Amino acid sequence: MKFDLHVHSEYSKDSKSRHDDILEVARKKGLDGFAICDHDTVEGGLACEKKALDLGLELTVIPGVEVTSSKGHILVLGIRQNIEPFLNPEETIERARKLGGTVIVPHPFKRSSHGIGSFEGLDIDAVEVFNSRCLFNKANRKATIEAKRLGIPGVAGSDSHIPEMVGQAYTEIDTSENNLKAVLEAIREGKVAPAGKNTPTPIILKQMSGSAKRKIKKKLFRKA
Numbered sequence: 001m002k003f004d005l006h007v008h009s010e011y012s013k014d015s016k017s018r019h020d021d022i023l024e025v026a027r028k029k030g031l032d033g034f035a036i037c038d039h040d041t042v043e044g045g046l047a048c049e050k051k052a053l054d055l056g057l058e059l060t061v062i063p064g065v066e067v068t069s070s071k072g073h074i075l076v077l078g079i080r081q082n083i084e085p086f087l088n089p090e091e092t093i094e095r096a097r098k099l100g101g102t103v104i105v106p107h108p109f110k111r112s113s114h115g116i117g118s119f120e121g122l123d124i125d126a127v128e129v130f131n132s133r134c135l136f137n138k139a140n141r142k143a144t145i146e147a148k149r150l151g152i153p154g155v156a157g158s159d160s161h162i163p164e165m166v167g168q169a170y171t172e173i174d175t176s177e178n179n180l181k182a183v184l185e186a187i188r189e190g191k192v193a194p195a196g197k198n199t200p201t202p203i204i205l206k207q208m209s210g211s212a213k214r215k216i217k218k219k220l221f222r223k224a
Contacts, residue, residue, distance in 0.1 A: 001173040002195075003062070003183065004034040006075060006106055006128065006157025007166055011036075011044025012066075014161055019048040021163035026059055029167035032178050033060030035157075037075050037106075040068055040085045060178050066106065067092050072116030075128070075157075076101040078184045089116060093123050102184045104155060107131040108146070109139040113159070120150060125187055129154035130194040132169035135204050155187070156194030165203065169196030 008015040009022060015038075026034050036045035045063030052061045064077040068085040069092040076083060076092075079099040083092060096103050105119045106128040119127060129144040147154045156169040174191035175182045186192065 001032040001175055001178055001183065001186075002030065002167075002170045003060075003173055004031060004158050004160070004167050004170045005037075005062075005077070005104065005155050005187075006066075006131070006159045006169075007034045007036055008038055008066075008159070008161045009036050009044040009048060011038040011041055011047070012161070013039065017161065017163045017166075019044075019051050022048065022160075022166055023052060023055070023057060023059065023061075025163045025166045027057065031059065031167050031170060032173075033062060033183065034166065035062035035064040035075075035077050037064040037066040037077075037157075039066050040082065041065060042080060042082055046080060058178070060180055060183060062180060062183065067096075068114065069116065072108070072114045073106055074116065075104040075106050077104065077187070078102050078180065089122055097123070102126075102187055104128055104187075106157065107134065107139060107143070107159065109142045110134055115139065119146070119152075124152065126153040126155045126190070126192060128157055130156035130169050130196060131159050132157070132165070132196055132199045133159040133204055134198065135201065137198070153187075153190035153192050154194050155192050156196050158196070158199070162203070165199050167196075168199050169194070171195065 038044040049061040076096040127147040158168040175186040
């Protein structure tokens, strides 16, 4: 099964990806499913899951969230309630476990995307060792080396903020059943392998420019 485990929708402030467009691209690219991981809200994932079911699509949408912890971002898949941001990583993961979540550390060594850094000792199910939005692969390589050293499964995600990049990176999941329970169980059991390609550099630079402009506007608004 091919799943993009890190997709942002219009429910994230830094993305304008409509659910209809995400679903269409995922279908065209031959994905079996994907996880919607908007920043600090599960609402986008729940809405996209419902839309896929209403349309009768043969795609499994995993509702998830990219939680802002005090040290960096943490992906939690398969939950239907929000987790309070800015808790420390251990507290964030503890909340995730109580909600039945599957926990993945995304882009740990990519500081520009709020990577958490070292994940040694954390109760996690997997590490995102290939993030397609890494302009240089140094952060991905470091994540791969560290995950192998600690014996933690490695996964991949596009970290898409625009529809056409959905599926640029994905995770091969070894399960014969394409449903939420089976897919999450396979991830927790480490039956995964990262795959895909880097996002084209011009697109990354365009997104970085947009992010910088939003930060400047936010600062000017605060000063006004």
